[in-house]
Amino acid sequence: MTALSVHILDEIRELPGKYPQPRSAVMPALDLAQEELGHLTPEAMTEVAAALELDPGYVEGVATFYSLFHLEPIGKHHFYVCTNLSCALRGANEIIDHVKQEIGVKEPDEVSVDGMFSYEEVECLGACEFAPMMRFEHRYHYDLTPAKIDQLIAASKGEKLLPTRGEVARSAGGAAEKPKPKPRTARKKKADA
């Protein structure tokens, strides 16, 4: 039984041929592993190394160098909040305080009790004209306020905090159609292995 599924390992074995030299495949391979497991376990890194015919220590050395690789479990929904100067000057630290309070954690990379949320303070994300900002669910979120954070948390939990435009229109039209509860978005990422 491997940590990574057979089809992911097959995909990883195909990667080296796509580059002028096979070693370039290491980060794309770690991406696939992290996408499947949520974070990079020692077993997963060893399997990546074997699939690429590299030394496991080398693979771990690469994984520990780059901030987008997680070697410990993180929440299903992870807030990457910029706290560098441009965002700090426009309230990023207050946003951090609010995130911590709402998801119930004390420090970066601590996972909320339900396993749903975690956050980290990241360096400049290159969208300074929209400060304070963050990356969440593979998207940038701009001009952050505590209310926007609340909305994202609620949406991630499958709740709706604010009515959608369609709902506003329907209720204005008087046809009080009760909105169906929004199904949870199916996610590729599994919970922690």
Next chain:
Amino acid sequence: MPELRGSHGDSPTNVLTRWFGTPDLHTLDVYESKAGGYAALRKALLDMAPADITNEVKTSGLRGRGGAGFATGTKWSFINRDSPGPKYVVINADESEPGTSKDRYILENSPHMLVEGILIAAYAVGANQAWVYIRGEYDEPYRMLSAAIEEARAKGYVGPKPMGKDYPLDIRLYRGHGAYICGEETALLESLEGKRAQPRSRPPFPAVKGAWGRPTLLNNVETLVTVPWIINHGGAAYAKFGTDKSPGTRLMSVSGNVNKPGVYEVELGQTFRHVIMDLAGGIAGGHDLKVFWPGGSSAPVLPASMLDTKTDMESLAAARSMGGSGGVIVMDDQHCIVRAAYRLLKFYARESCGKCTPCRIGGDWAVRTYERILANEGSQVEIDTLLRVSDGLQNGRCLCGLGDSAGWVIDSTFRHFREEYEDHALRHECNVGKVATSA
């Protein structure tokens, strides 16, 4: 698409951003039909010899927009076009200098402009393959650039015979994974090769031995998107903008305590007063300007009294700073310079790749010293320590400029705001709001 905050539309100096804001500019169809896109590629491939293209870029005087400001045409001419074997063009789209968002602005608005610039550069230096090293966090720009490349491939502009010319051109993307050091070109190459991103010693330079040991041209996104305009209008026309030594326009990302943060296209030689007070709408909340970083966090700070400094590289050098990445971080008089410097030192300490001892140790040392000062445990010893650590980070003691940048933050904030440092370290008080800072 988010709201467009910055230059776009018709203005005599909107060389790059003239068509930004046009609906669907990111599609090949609109880029070609409305913005005259790919005319420069056609001209370059069908009507110009590679050496003529490089000469046109030399004539324009264009200087690299990534940070170092090296002459682009000269850099292109370092690649021996006739050497046998593969050569590469590698594009640095790993924008991560604090306060800089211009490359993202380009990628989200006009990805085909970059595709066109890359293809022209590759043809000029004799490469058939380009690699775009794009920031891992740039999800949307990655999707947009991938889509643009696929559109160009479907149209045949990327492929075995672009514009019917028997010269195969290909572009591939490689995603970064979160490391500021990749802005340094040899660290980026290491990363592209699947290694920890640690700078190489030079020589050999990338033009001789770059990606995978092959001759490689490395250019920044903004540098390459300027090339189609130069090919269409001629290098001499471009050189009419700006100053003699810093020709042209550049994108400046203005952020922090201003009314209208945004990415503005600025003719070089305009003053920072114009950039901050006019384009970015002045200081927000009725406060006064205290200080600004003129070219990303690595550029030594300038106090409000130097607001009339000009944006060209020579004027900035005379002011003991630099144009860097064009990121203008603006701070008002409600904020503490010691705290701001501390935040930036944490950044440099965190992002040190650890290869050179002065940088690996020095950054953390500075952070701890700032922490003592800010905890009101400082004395003259801490001030002396900061300045000594700063010296240790600089002056060629490391392979790349990351350590120097960290040192410049300490030196320049101390040079211009010595009283604030002394208030914190010696008198254990913060003097924000006490010192008049109006320009």
